[in-house]
Amino acid sequence: MLDVLFFARYKEALGQEQLRLDWQDDWATLDDVRQHLIARGEPWDILQDKGIMCARNQDLCSLTTPVEQGDEVAFFPTVTGG
Amino acid sequence: MMIRIDVQTDNFDPGQLTNAAHANNLATGAVVCFTGYVREFNQGSNVQGLFLEHYSGMTERALEQIATQASERWPLQNVHILHRTGQLSLGEPIVFVATTSAHREDAFNACAFIMDYLKTRAPFWKKEQTADGSHWVDGRASDQQAADRW
Numbered sequence: 001m002l003d004v005l006f007f008a009r010y011k012e013a014l015g016q017e018q019l020r021l022d023w024q025d026d027w028a029t030l031d032d033v034r035q036h037l038i039a040r041g042e043p044w045d046i047l048q049d050k051g052i053m054c055a056r057n058q059d060l061c062s063l064t065t066p067v068e069q070g071d072e073v074a075f076f077p078t079v080t081g082g
Numbered sequence: 083m084m085i086r087i088d089v090q091t092d093n094f095d096p097g098q099l100t101n102a103a104h105a106n107n108l109a110t111g112a113v114v115c116f117t118g119y120v121r122e123f124n125q126g127s128n129v130q131g132l133f134l135e136h137y138s139g140m141t142e143r144a145l146e147q148i149a150t151q152a153s154e155r156w157p158l159q160n161v162h163i164l165h166r167t168g169q170l171s172l173g174e175p176i177v178f179v180a181t182t183s184a185h186r187e188d189a190f191n192a193c194a195f196i197m198d199y200l201k202t203r204a205p206f207w208k209k210e211q212t213a214d215g216s217h218w219v220d221g222r223a224s225d226q227q228a229a230d231r232w
Contacts, residue, residue, distance in 0.1 A: 008135050008207035009218045051221055058140035060203055074137060074205075078221025081134070081165060081206025082118055082177050082197060 002033065002067070005074040013046045023069045030054050030073055031063035051078035084160045085149045089141050091168040096178055103160055103180035110159050110182045114189040116197055118177040120170050124219070127212040132170045137205035141165070144204045152181065152196050156188040163196065165206065195232050202229040 004019045011017045027033055034052075037044045055074045056065050067073060084105075096117040103113050120132045149161040162180040170176060179196050183189040208219040 005137070007137055007205065008209070055137070055140055055205070058137070058143050060144065060205075074140070076137070076205060077207065077218065079202065079205055080208045080219045080221055081136070081204050082201040082225075 001070060002027075003072045004033065004037070005072065007074065007076040009077045010046055010049075010075060013043045015043075027067055029064050030056060030061065030067050030075075033067060033073060034063060034075060047075055049077060052076075053078060083153050083158060085146065085153065086160070086162045087142055087145045087149065088162075088164040089136065089138075089145070090164065090166060093166070093174055094164060094178065096175055099162065099164065099178055099180060103162055103182055105160060105182075107159055107182070109184060111184045112186040112189040113180060113182045114186070114193040115178065115180045116193050117175050118197075120172050120174050120176060122172055124210060127210060127214070127217075129172065129210045129212060131172060131211040132176070133209040133211070133216070134165075134167045134170060134176070135207045135209065136165075136167045140205050141167075145200065148196055148199045148203065151199070152192040155195065156181075156183065156192040158183050158188065158192055161192070161196070163200070165200070165204070167206070198225070198229040198232060201225045 001023055002021045006014050034047050038047050053076050057072055100115045145163045160182040164178040166176050179193055181189045181192040202225055209216050
């Protein structure tokens with residue numbers, strides 16, 4: 001099992017802010033999870049956004065960061081606070 | 083060394099927070115504060131208001147990490163980071179950062195570092211309301227460049 005969160009523009013495009021996925025044994029990194037979602041077709045192709053950022057267990061990370069069963073991961077557009 | 087992090091919907095008074103940052107610490111020679119406000123013109127649009135979304139939980143954690151990093155690089159006494167979320171009106175303050183130190187250079191650098199890191203690493207997203215509807219603000223390359231200098 002893996003919890004996936006979306007924020008801002010992605011959340012609106014996908015019509016949901018949270019998703020629970022059954023764990024797949026071939027997932028090694030956050031990018032594997034992202035590719036799995038993109039393969040669903042529209043509107044999931046928004047995750048191909050060049051400015052995509054991600055977090056694993058509430059720590060900013062890169063798409064090449066390893067992912068483990070039970071993690072909370074998040075995909076979001078470039079942050080614009082401040 | 084004291085770190086204070088606030089993530090809140092309520093408005094705040096930057097003057098009051100500036101005075102509070104000194105905290106009657108007689109070793110403090112410098113208090114540097116930054117306040118960011120909702121501006122009427124941004125990326126080619128007339129802004130009427132702003133909505134700030136954030137990643138509750140990660141936000142507080144990210145700000146704490148940024149404050150800790152600053153305190154490891156410069157000899158600071160206090161760090162206060164306050165960031166608002168939710169609906170904000172034109173002219174209202176959005177963000178406040180205070181750093182205190184014995185000397186101004188450390189406090190100046192730490193405050194700039196915190197803002198540059200906050201803008202590129204803390205999970206906030208601005209949605210601007212204009213006469214033509216609302217839209218999410220795009221991230222800027224110049225913000226990333228500012229963070230890269232540290």
